[in-house]
Amino acid sequence: MNKKGVLLVNLGTPDSPSTADVRKYLDEFLMDERVIDINPVMRTMLVKGVIVPFRSPKSAKLYKEIWSETTGSPLLHYSLLQQELLQKQLGSDYHVELAMRYQSPSIESALKNLKQAQVESIRIVPLFPHYASASSGSVLQKVMELVSKWQTIPNISFVNSFHDNELMIKVFAENAEKYKPETYDHILFSFHGLPQRQLIKSDHSGRHCLKSDNCCATLTNDNKFCYSAQCHHTARLIADQLSLPADKYTVCFQSRLGKDPWVQPYTSVVIDELAKKGMKRLLVFCPAFVADCLETVYEVTVEYGDEFKKLGGEHVQLVESLNDHPLWIDALEGLVKG
Numbered sequence: 001m002n003k004k005g006v007l008l009v010n011l012g013t014p015d016s017p018s019t020a021d022v023r024k025y026l027d028e029f030l031m032d033e034r035v036i037d038i039n040p041v042m043r044t045m046l047v048k049g050v051i052v053p054f055r056s057p058k059s060a061k062l063y064k065e066i067w068s069e070t071t072g073s074p075l076l077h078y079s080l081l082q083q084e085l086l087q088k089q090l091g092s093d094y095h096v097e098l099a100m101r102y103q104s105p106s107i108e109s110a111l112k113n114l115k116q117a118q119v120e121s122i123r124i125v126p127l128f129p130h131y132a133s134a135s136s137g138s139v140l141q142k143v144m145e146l147v148s149k150w151q152t153i154p155n156i157s158f159v160n161s162f163h164d165n166e167l168m169i170k171v172f173a174e175n176a177e178k179y180k181p182e183t184y185d186h187i188l189f190s191f192h193g194l195p196q197r198q199l200i201k202s203d204h205s206g207r208h209c210l211k212s213d214n215c216c217a218t219l220t221n222d223n224k225f226c227y228s229a230q231c232h233h234t235a236r237l238i239a240d241q242l243s244l245p246a247d248k249y250t251v252c253f254q255s256r257l258g259k260d261p262w263v264q265p266y267t268s269v270v271i272d273e274l275a276k277k278g279m280k281r282l283l284v285f286c287p288a289f290v291a292d293c294l295e296t297v298y299e300v301t302v303e304y305g306d307e308f309k310k311l312g313g314e315h316v317q318l319v320e321s322l323n324d325h326p327l328w329i330d331a332l333e334g335l336v337k338g
């Protein structure tokens with residue numbers, strides 16, 4: 001019997017924390033037309049002329065801080081563990097591959113392995129709980145570009161988003177419980193940011209995105225593919241699971257790049273405001289990521305932690321990501337079989 005193929009795809013990480021490898025990674029990532037979605041000539045000038053030359057040495061320093069001598073980039077390490085554990089759990093009827101949208105292991109090589117294994121179908125699982133053109137959309141476009149050239153195209157299906165996955169919500173809540181959320185002054189749900197123009201472009205109704213202050217407060221037919229509305233929904237589900245009152249938590253967005261407005265409120269602004277209000281201890285969830293990475297272990301723990309302390313705060317505690325939690329592997333099994 002032919003096996004069923006599974007392709008897990010995360011964002012990508014440099015091959016090493018050297019400036020040259022970070023430059024290669026940022027160049028491939030930021031030249032993607034779904035990531036910096038502006039006129040191609042402007043994108044080339046901005047990315048190759050400004051962002052990559054200035055950002056690469058700075059980012060390389062940060063990557064060096066989180067790089068493990070034995071396991072390298074945390075994002076790749078946890079993604080490989082997720083692949084291994086899912087393969088074990090699904091058994092020999094399945095062939096599970098892992099790819100990164102940018103750099104290695106590439107989507108090309110993972111698809112080649114699936115083709116060689118003569119799989120009868122491919123289930124594509126972008127490892128992003130919330131749909132964004134810049135993340136899941138880009139993964140799906142790349143896979144379709146490559147597979148469309150095959151002589152025989154197997155059955156293909158993909159997961160668009162899983163922002164309300166019950167097991168995922170449970171793992172985030174469980175991971176937080178050991179820190180006793182009730183002992184913190186405030187809880188943040190800090191999601192990866194996105195330029196506002198990308199939200200507006202995804203609003204096919206033309207009635208929803210950024211048309212009112214609370215356009216993301218509920219998930220409706222009009223905004224069900226809105227990245228921000230999906231993020232708010234995930235936060236509400238985790239907060240409900242932990243019985244957090246609405247005034248005890250804030251949804252915010254981190255990792256802004258460039259001068260254009262991104263989805264708000266910005267995490268750094270919220271942290272400043274909370275410190276100025278005299279809050280001392282913050283617990284921070286990063287539910288846009290299924291594995292710990294630069295944006296969680298460095299940006300939240302170190303950068304936001306230092307910023308908070310400078311303004312009188314005492315402690316910023318990150319709730320670890322889904323990583324290799326057994327219930328998350330169960331969740332992945334459900335996404336594959338669903």
Ligand SMILES: C=CC1=C(C)c2cc3[nH]c(cc4nc(cc5[nH]c(cc1n2)c(C)c5CCC(=O)O)C(CCC(=O)O)=C4C)c(C)c3C=C
Pocket residue numbers: 011012013014026034035036055059073075128132134135192193194195255257288289292293294295
């Ligand atoms: C969760 C999904 C992600 C979306 C959506 C996303 C959009 C997006 N990101 C940038 C710019 C950068 N992101 C960087 C790192 C990074 N981004 C994600 C995920 C999403 N990005 C992850 C998982 C990571 C961490 C990778 C790792 O190796 O640990 C970086 C690189 C790091 C840095 O230099 O700060 C940049 C740059 C844009 C512009 C964007 C949408 C338009």
Ligand SMILES: [Fe+2]
Pocket residue numbers: 192255
């Ligand atoms: Fe990013």
Ligand SMILES: [Fe+2]
Pocket residue numbers: 199208209210215216223226227228229
């Ligand atoms: Fe929206």
